[in-house]
Amino acid sequence: MANAILRNIPNTLTSCNLLSGCIACYMAFQDNYTLALTFIVIGAVFDFSDGMSARLLHVSSPIGKELDSLADDITFGLAPAAIVFSLFQDINYPDFLNPIAGIVPYTAFLIAIFSALRLAKFNIDTRQTSSFIGMPTPANALFWGSLVVGEYDFLTSDSFNAVYLFILVVIMSWLLVAEIPMFSLKFKDLSWKHNKISYIFLIVCIPLFIIFQLSGFAAVIVWYIILSIATSKKSGKQ
Numbered sequence: 001m002a003n004a005i006l007r008n009i010p011n012t013l014t015s016c017n018l019l020s021g022c023i024a025c026y027m028a029f030q031d032n033y034t035l036a037l038t039f040i041v042i043g044a045v046f047d048f049s050d051g052m053s054a055r056l057l058h059v060s061s062p063i064g065k066e067l068d069s070l071a072d073d074i075t076f077g078l079a080p081a082a083i084v085f086s087l088f089q090d091i092n093y094p095d096f097l098n099p100i101a102g103i104v105p106y107t108a109f110l111i112a113i114f115s116a117l118r119l120a121k122f123n124i125d126t127r128q129t130s131s132f133i134g135m136p137t138p139a140n141a142l143f144w145g146s147l148v149v150g151e152y153d154f155l156t157s158d159s160f161n162a163v164y165l166f167i168l169v170v171i172m173s174w175l176l177v178a179e180i181p182m183f184s185l186k187f188k189d190l191s192w193k194h195n196k197i198s199y200i201f202l203i204v205c206i207p208l209f210i211i212f213q214l215s216g217f218a219a220v221i222v223w224y225i226i227l228s229i230a231t232s233k234k235s236g237k238q
Contacts, residue, residue, distance in 0.1 A: 010050045010060075014067050017046035021075025024145075028082035031090070033152065036083055037145030037217075043075035044138050069119045076137035077115025080144035084108035084169060087148055092161045104162055107169060114173035115140065121177065132182040135175040135225065143172065143221040150215025175225065182228035201227055 020043035027036040050068060088105035097104060115137045127133055147155075154160060183197050192199060204223055209216035 010053045010064050011067055013046050013050035013053060014064065014071050017043045017050065017075055018067075018071035020046060021071060021079050024075060024079035025082045028079060028086055031086050033083060033086075033145070033148045036079060037142075037149050040075060040079055040141050040145050043071075043079075044142070047072060047075070047138065065123065069123060072119055072137055073112065073116045076141035077112040077119075078109075080141040081109045081111040081115075083144050083148050084111060084165070087152075087155060088162060088165060090156050091165060092156070092158060094161055094163060097162055101162075104166065107166055110169055110173045111140070111144070114176045118176040131184045134178050134180060135172075135182060135221075137176065139221050139224060140172055140176060142217040144218075146215050146217030146219075146221075150212065150218065180229060181232040182224070183231060197227065197231055 020039045024036045024039035024043065027033075027039060047068070050064075085105050085108040088108055093101045093104070118134055118137055121134070122132075125133060155165070183201075185198050185201070201224065205220050208219040208223060212219040
């Protein structure tokens, strides 16, 4: 009985991640962006916990891996897509887009599609054991949730419109599947030598959260992308 309970702890945590993603989607469609972001963050905590518990308990399983990807596509794919879908209905449209204003919001679901592609690639890509190729889906979800919560007034002002949002959707969707090496925050030890990039990243994150506050996650993800690209180019030259 005890063994059966232990075996199911990681899958239970993954299911909690999935539940958090479902609630985040509902909140997004209700235009409650703050709660949508909150449940994305909660889902990210469960996502981290399920993998860690599986390793600690030595109960990793094929079904757990599949369930994890399904949960991640809801929490980190569909939920941010739902946030952007709702935002598309609140922002300004230039005159030439007005005839298709009812269709444009559905382009937000490119985020869910490319998140699924990114997760599928991750599952079969042996290069991504200690780092990532393309932006991780949790990072993309936190970017969108934080951006909309923190910068809603700007995004719905005359200075921004649906064209800019669509371009941003395309860029972020492409980054999910782009062949760009991105570092992982997994620490093998605490030495500066082996974790220099991670330490630099974390040190800069502190002022970013202080400066940008509610949109801090979005600023941090942009910093993560820039540092990853700069690091990969430096490694390529060497």
